Amino acid sequence: MAEILPAIVYFLCFATSAACAWLLARNYRKTRAPLLLWSALCFVFLAANNFVVILDLLLIPSVDFRLTRLLLSLAAVSVLLFGFIWRHSEEEA
Template sequence: MASIVYALSTLTCIACAYLLLRSFKKNGTRLLLWSGICFVGLALNNALATIDVNTPTELMDLATVRVVVSIVSLGILIYGLTWESI
């Protein structure tokens, strides 16, 4: 059940990233770009979570990689929000 939820979360993040980046291409608003890049990273994080849930801990533990990916993704969004507020 958990893998289905993670897979649906991945698909949702991919859809959000696609819509944000498509809007950026049309409008050129840079905040859409930063948000789209963040959602690409969050989709990667959810994909890694799906893989991590479905593999035994003895074979592979992706917890550290997932935390790094999510911190970098949210850092990009915070940077973009800060940059656009100036």
């Protein structure tokens, strides 16, 4: 039982991130609010990161995906930060 718990947690993290990305993208299509787009893209990268965690720790443990995971996390945070800065610069103009 202890061996399956990490797999369940990794999968739930992936599913939650993917669901958040989908819900944010769906709302963006309805409202066209730019912050929803940047948040959806952030969660897409987070879902990809969680998928790579599953690959790295469960499916292919012989290959080190640490750099890929870090780059996907950086991309997620960068996209959201860019969206915040873009939004702030639009409000000032």
